[in-house]
Amino acid sequence: MDGIPAYNYLNTPKGWKSWLLxxxxxxxxxxxxxxxxxxxxxxxxxxxxxxxxxxxxxxALVKPETYNQLFTLHGAVMIFLFIIPSIPASLGNFVLxxxxxxxxxxxxxxxxxxxxxxxxxxxxxxxxMFSGAADxxxxxxxxxxxQTTTSVIATTLGVFILGFSSIFTGLNFIVTIHKLRAPGMTxxxxxxxxxxxxxxxxxxxxxxxxxxxxxxxxxxxxxxSIGIFDPAMGGDPVLYQHFFWFYSHPAVYIMILPxxxxxxxxxxxxxxxxxxxxxxxxxxxxxxxxxxxxxxxHHMFTSGQSEIAAMIFSFLTFLVGIPSGIKVFNWLATxxxxxxxxxxxxxxxxxxxxxxxxxxxxxxxxxxLSVNVHMHGTYFVVxxxxxxxxxxxxxxxxxxxxxxxxxxxxxLYSEFWARxxxxxxxxxxxxxxxxxxxxxxxxxxxRYSTYLDQYQPLHGFSSVGSFVLGAGFVVMAVYLIYSLFRxxxxxxxxxxxxxxxxxxxSPPPPENFIETPKITHGPYDxxxxxxxxx
Amino acid sequence: xxxxxxxxxxxxxxTIAPGTDALFxxxxxxxxxxxxxxxxxxxxxxxxxxxWGFKGYLRLFIIPKDALEIKVTGQRxxxxxxxxxxxxxxxxxVVPVGKPVKLLMSSKDVIHSFFVPSFRIKMDVLPNRYTMTxxxxxxxxxxxxxxxxxxxxxxxSMIGKVRVVGEREYAQWLESSSKAGEGMPVExxxxxxYAQKACITxxxxxxxxxxxxxxxxxxxxQVKLEGGGTATVDxxxxxxxxxxxxxxxxxxxxxxxPTFQGVLKDKQIDALIAYIKSLKESGSK
Ligand SMILES: [Cu+2]
Numbered sequence: 001m002d003g004i005p006a007y008n009y010l011n012t013p014k015g016w017k018s019w020l021l022x023x024x025x026x027x028x029x030x031x032x033x034x035x036x037x038x039x040x041x042x043x044x045x046x047x048x049x050x051x052x053x054x055x056x057x058x059x060a061l062v063k064p065e066t067y068n069q070l071f072t073l074h075g076a077v078m079i080f081l082f083i084i085p086s087i088p089a090s091l092g093n094f095v096l097x098x099x100x101x102x103x104x105x106x107x108x109x110x111x112x113x114x115x116x117x118x119x120x121x122x123x124x125x126x127x128x129m130f131s132g133a134a135d136x137x138x139x140x141x142x143x144x145x146x147q148t149t150t151s152v153i154a155t156t157l158g159v160f161i162l163g164f165s166s167i168f169t170g171l172n173f174i175v176t177i178h179k180l181r182a183p184g185m186t187x188x189x190x191x192x193x194x195x196x197x198x199x200x201x202x203x204x205x206x207x208x209x210x211x212x213x214x215x216x217x218x219x220x221x222x223x224x225s226i227g228i229f230d231p232a233m234g235g236d237p238v239l240y241q242h243f244f245w246f247y248s249h250p251a252v253y254i255m256i257l258p259x260x261x262x263x264x265x266x267x268x269x270x271x272x273x274x275x276x277x278x279x280x281x282x283x284x285x286x287x288x289x290x291x292x293x294x295x296x297x298h299h300m301f302t303s304g305q306s307e308i309a310a311m312i313f314s315f316l317t318f319l320v321g322i323p324s325g326i327k328v329f330n331w332l333a334t335x336x337x338x339x340x341x342x343x344x345x346x347x348x349x350x351x352x353x354x355x356x357x358x359x360x361x362x363x364x365x366x367x368x369l370s371v372n373v374h375m376h377g378t379y380f381v382v383x384x385x386x387x388x389x390x391x392x393x394x395x396x397x398x399x400x401x402x403x404x405x406x407x408x409x410x411x412l413y414s415e416f417w418a419r420x421x422x423x424x425x426x427x428x429x430x431x432x433x434x435x436x437x438x439x440x441x442x443x444x445x446x447r448y449s450t451y452l453d454q455y456q457p458l459h460g461f462s463s464v465g466s467f468v469l470g471a472g473f474v475v476m477a478v479y480l481i482y483s484l485f486r487x488x489x490x491x492x493x494x495x496x497x498x499x500x501x502x503x504x505x506s507p508p509p510p511e512n513f514i515e516t517p518k519i520t521h522g523p524y525d526x527x528x529x530x531x532x533x534x
Numbered sequence: 535x536x537x538x539x540x541x542x543x544x545x546x547x548x549t550i551a552p553g554t555d556a557l558f559x560x561x562x563x564x565x566x567x568x569x570x571x572x573x574x575x576x577x578x579x580x581x582x583x584x585x586w587g588f589k590g591y592l593r594l595f596i597i598p599k600d601a602l603e604i605k606v607t608g609q610r611x612x613x614x615x616x617x618x619x620x621x622x623x624x625x626x627x628v629v630p631v632g633k634p635v636k637l638l639m640s641s642k643d644v645i646h647s648f649f650v651p652s653f654r655i656k657m658d659v660l661p662n663r664y665t666m667t668x669x670x671x672x673x674x675x676x677x678x679x680x681x682x683x684x685x686x687x688x689x690x691s692m693i694g695k696v697r698v699v700g701e702r703e704y705a706q707w708l709e710s711s712s713k714a715g716e717g718m719p720v721e722x723x724x725x726x727x728y729a730q731k732a733c734i735t736x737x738x739x740x741x742x743x744x745x746x747x748x749x750x751x752x753x754x755x756q757v758k759l760e761g762g763g764t765a766t767v768d769x770x771x772x773x774x775x776x777x778x779x780x781x782x783x784x785x786x787x788x789x790x791x792p793t794f795q796g797v798l799k800d801k802q803i804d805a806l807i808a809y810i811k812s813l814k815e816s817g818s819k
Contacts, residue, residue: 064687137684143661144644144685149788231662237645238660302647303658304665307595314591369591374654377647377682443651445682448690452678 003489004410008507023108024510028115029094030408035118036090039081046074048470051432051463057451067449068135069150075138076155080162081122083393084251087258088204089114089169091400092197094408096173098501098508099191101182101517106175110168118165124158127151137447139248142229142240146221153222156215163208163215166254170204173197182500184519191499191523192281196261199285203250203257203292211247214240238303245296253292255389257285259396260327263349266399267331269497270346271338274524277330284323291320301372310369317367324360328353343495344418348399351426355391359384362437380440386433398425398476405480406494410506411487417479424472431465499523594655597668601636602629608639608646608659608681609792611688612732621711622797624731625694627679629671630704636668642792647683650696658683671698686790687745691735715805724809727802736791739813746791747784751815758785772807 009026019027050070053061062070093111097104105111128134134155136145145152177198181190218240220226227233229240260281268275275281297305297313331353340346362384366372375381406412435458440446444455451459493502500517501508521528604627605616614624629635639648641661648667649656657667671677681692699707715723728734728749736745747757753772756764760783765771774781776798779791798806 064690068684068687068689135686141645141684147644148686231660236662301591302656304660304663307592310591370594370654373591373594373656374651376656377649378651443649443678443680445649445680445690447684450690452693 003491005505005507005509007509008410008505009510010409010507012510021112023104023112025093025097025105025108025111026408026508026510026512028111029090029092031115032085032093032118033090033408035115035122036082036086039077039122040086043074043077043082044470044473046070046077048466050074051466053449054451054459055463057453057456057459059450062449064449065135068137068447069133071447072134072137072155073129076125076134076159078389079138079251079255080159081125083255083389084162084166085118085169086255086397087262087393087400088173088197088200088254089118089165091262091397091404092173092193092258093169095404095501096176096194096197097180098407098504098512099194099499099523100177100180101185101500101513101519102176102180103511103513105172106179107172110172114165114168114172117161117168121158121160121162121165124154124161128154128158139244140215140218141244142218142221142237143231145218146230153219156218160212160215160219163212166204167208170201170208173201174205177201182517182519188279188282189519189522192264192275192278193258193261195282195285196258196264199289200254200257200261202286203254203289207247207250207254207293210243211251214243214247217243238300238305241300241303242296245299246293249296249299250289250292252385252388253288255393257288259352259393259400260285262396262400262403263331263352264327265497265499266345266349266403267334268524268526269403269495270343270349271335271340272496272526273334273338274526275330276333277326278524280326281330284326287323288320291316291323295320298367298372301369302376314367314369314372318364321360321364328357328360343402344413344415344422345399345403345495347419347422348395348402351422352392352395352399355387355395355429359387359389359391362387375440377445378440379436379444379446382446383433383436383440386436391429391433403495404501405483406490407501407506407508409484409487410490411483412490412494413483413487414479417475421472421475421479424468424475426472428465428467428469428472432462432469433465435459435462435465498525498529594667597636597666598634598670601634601668603636603638604629606637606639606648606659607642607797608648608685608692609642610644610686610790611681611692611735612792613648613679613681613692613694614797617708619708619712621708623711624797625679626730627694627696628704628707629696629698630701631671631674631698633701634668634670636666639665639667644685645683646681646685646692649680649682650677651680652677653696656682671696674698674700688735715801720805720808721812723802724805724807724812727798727806728809731794731798731802731806733806741815746787749810750813752813753811759783760785760787760789769807772810773803776803776806 009024019031022028049061050067053059053067053070059067061067093105128151131154132150134140134145134150134152135148136150136152140152140156177190177194217226217228221229221235225233227235229235229237231237264275264281295313295317297309298317301310301314362380366375366381366384402413402418439455439458439462442455442458444451444458490506492505494506495502498521500513503517504513603618606627607614607616612625613627614622615627616622637648637657639657639659640663641659643661645661646659647656648659650669653669653671655667655669657665659665675698677696677698679694679696681689685692728737728739733749738744738748739750741748741750753767755767757767758764765782771782775791776794778795779793780789783789794803
């Protein structure tokens with residue numbers, strides 16, 4: 001093998017059994033990567049079908065019942081099977097031990113178990129697709145979800161099981177970060193991605209059980225009519241919304257915090273400059289995790305909650321802006337006066353900064369009570385969370401994927417085609433979703449399979465954008481897969497990164513490091529390293 | 535190479551310098567522009583939305599004492615409105631201009647949400663309790679009304695209009711609605727009600743199955759029932775289907791038809807039955 005180390009985790013040991021029973025965090029991370037990319041593809045196909053339907057006001061493609069299943073599946077697959085596990089379980093699994101200078105995570109068997117639990121949960125969701133897919137929306141609001149005849153139980157049971165996978169990964173990471181840092185690595189000399197994963201793990205462990213309990217109650221309600229959510233039996237459907245958002249709002253930060261962690265890495269590496277405000281970034285992650293537990297009510301400003309509660313939730317929601325703003329400021333300050341190389345990971349990083357800012361700022365619009373009353377339940381919300389989730393998390397995921405790709409496979413992809421792909425994605429994304437801000441402000445409600453004629457121009461524009469976006473991802477798939485076979489060998493450290501994973505071979509050996517790494521400089525000490533090397 | 539540098543960079547004196555500086559400048563200026571936008575929007579938002587947001591939201595809860603009260607009922611998949619003096623309407627809320635209107639809302643099944651974009655109001659409509667909102671329309675016209683809480687198959691058909699009219703027209707409308715159907719053939723009145731009272735969302739009159747069975751050729755037919763048995767469609771079966779639709783369910787359909795008890799008056803049910811009777815299969819109309 002030309003320039004690829006002969007001894008690496010990909011070929012040692014050999015055989016499919018050694019993969020399925022592996023305890024190597026890198027192989028498990030890779031298995032997660034394949035799984036989530038598969039579901040990203042499925043969810044993406046659902047999204048394109050939705051956009052085709054909305055090309056014309058009157059049912060261009062499918063009947064309303066099918067449309068309702070499509071948007072439910074799109075949401076459920078993207079959230080539970082793709083975005084929640086995406087960064088932590090795939091890239092996080094792969095690099096966390098290396099960033100810490102460790103051989104593996106704290107509980108390798110539990111790590112493998114997480115993957116299998118994920119697969120079982122996924123099978124439930126796939127089964128549900130073929131047995132009358134749920135049509136409730138990914139939020140499963142009662143009493144609709146207890147009345148519809150679609151397979152709500154299979155879907156929610158799948159999500160319930162997936163929750164355990166998420167909890168186990170979080171638990172594993174917390175212990176790993178506490179216990180397995182290389183000698184000499186203190187809390188504050190950890191790379192910031194570790195802080196991001198740490199804050200995420202705390203939310204995963206604390207919030208996911210609430211979702212589990214809620215879904216079990218929902219299942220019991222459907223099976224045995226226990227009457228906790230059903231108004232006909234004295235239950236309260238809004239209670240379900242409280243339970244649900246008590247998990248699902250923090251879950252938004254399960255999705256974004258690891259992404260912010262990746263950005264903190266790439267922005268420093270590609271600006272060749274020490275990260276600005278290390279501690280501020282680290283603590284703002286914890287700050288976001290903390291506040292995230294107290295803002296769930298902002299999903300219910302129009303559900304008839306008391307005005308006082310609404311005001312408190314609104315105020316707390318604005319507070320989230322502070323740690324997020326701190327991060328954005330620190331990232332910009334890191335770039336400023338750096339020496340910025342626009343390699344693919346940095347391009348995605350900049351896309352993240354731009355799109356996430358728009359997502360965050362429109363969050364302020366939605367947090368303001370009287371404006372929320374107008375925007376709630378419209379496409380404005382759809383656009384907002386796609387800017388945060390896709391413009392934020394997915395762009396950060398892509399930045400991380402391109403950043404660590406050479407480490408994972410030992411090969412480089414084509415920078416030229418990476419730029420073409422990124423450009424298509426950026427243009428397509430903004431066409432698709434910026435138009436939806438306008439649609440929403442003009443009153444277009446979400447989850448409509450048909451709509452009034454006046455919304456057609458913007459819907460059409462958005463749909464065309466989604467095809468451009470899809471084309472961008474096709475380009476990406478092609479050059480990434482091509483690189484596996486024809487890519488130039490990457491060498492240990494193609495980007496000049498200072499974190500520990502770049503000190504080992506690409507791909508790394510099964511035990512990550514031949515010798516326990518010594519910490520000679522901090523993760524972002526570019527000034528020091530450049531000075532040392534003359 | 536002559537290059538005078540700028541605020542940050544010292545003058546450049548090599549062939550490398552211009553390229554480096556250009557790149558720096560480009561990123562620097564884009565960053566500034568973007569940062570300026572970020573800051574501007576933050577400052578603007580704080581100034582524009584915060585105090586007003588709270589105050590505006592509070593105003594939604596302070597309903598004027600003299601407001602005209604209209605009862606709103608949401609059910610899959612239409613809105614019905616009850617006016618103080620006994621008039622009713624479906625998917626067509628008629629209100630006078632320049633007068634506060636209070637909406638007392640509840641749902642008969644799942645959660646819905648009442649949204650009038652032009653008025654900037656929205657409130658969820660719940661099955662287990664009343665929710666309220668109010669507005670005072672400033673201009674006459676017809677404004678879109680949407681359901682914005684997902685409620686199933688025909689969620690996107692749960693739409694209507696808010697018709698804001700002058701004080702006089704409003705009074706006239708109330709009066710004519712209590713006299714509706716007078717002086718027209720009873721089948722025609724039934725046809726009107728078929729559209730007005732939202733039967734049209736679920737029943738076709740051209741033979742196509744929709745959420746519910748078609749009305750074409752329905753009268754006199756033998757229908758198979760869910761759980762075995764058949765029934766002959768006569769006047770009593772029709773009446774029962776409209777008032778207690780869950781009593782007997784036609785085979786192959788979901789039990790989603792709402793009851794029209796209280797929504798339709800006797801005279802209107804008679805008219806609908808007459809209309810359905812008039813819809814005979816091919817030609818013999
Ligand atoms: Cu509805």
